[in-house]
Amino acid sequence: MCYFEQSLWSCGYWKWGNFRQQCNKEYRTGETCGLKLVYETSFIPSPCKICEQISKKDRRVRKMEEDIARWRREGNRMATIEKTEHDIRGVQGQIEDLWRGHEEKRRSIC
Ligand SMILES: [Zn+2]
Incomplete structure (x- = not known):
């Protein structure tokens, strides 16, 4: 599980953003384990x-x-x-x- 930023628009559409933090199952630098988790959601108060x-x-x-x-x-x-x-x-x-x-x-x- 690796942590990513997430953007969420007012209409409900969302998208992954930048990679933020590796989990402890992944040791390769700069790699992600494939399972994405939300690090932080930035709410965008307009439609996508x-x-x-x-x-x-x-x-x-x-x-x-x-x-x-x-x-x-x-x-x-x-x-x-x-x-x-x-x-x-x-x-x-x-x-x-x-x-x-x-x-x-x-x-x-x-
Ligand atoms: Zn939309």
């Missing part, structure tokens, strides 16, 4: 980078949806609407992937 990416993509989707609604009112923009709808599905897929990774990490112990 993944959450930032998700909300950025979310805003993009909403913007595109507004564009589509406007184009529908204006008419004659069928090709642009179809292309944008395709883009929205792409971004929504990225959001789902990011979120899945985020939740797996949030629930995992190490």
Whole structure:
């Protein structure tokens, strides 16, 4: 068991930080025994980078949806609407992937 710093974001996402202290089962200098324990948790009072990416993509989707609604009112923009709808599905897929990774990490112990 070796001790590491840990960062914890307000959304529950966390990450190992710097190696701090060796345990007494590991004698090789600079090596760690593979079992990580928390030395100290630094709480970061903001959402993690993944959450930032998700909300950025979310805003993009909403913007595109507004564009589509406007184009529908204006008419004659069928090709642009179809292309944008395709883009929205792409971004929504990225959001789902990011979120899945985020939740797996949030629930995992190490
Ligand atoms: Zn997050």
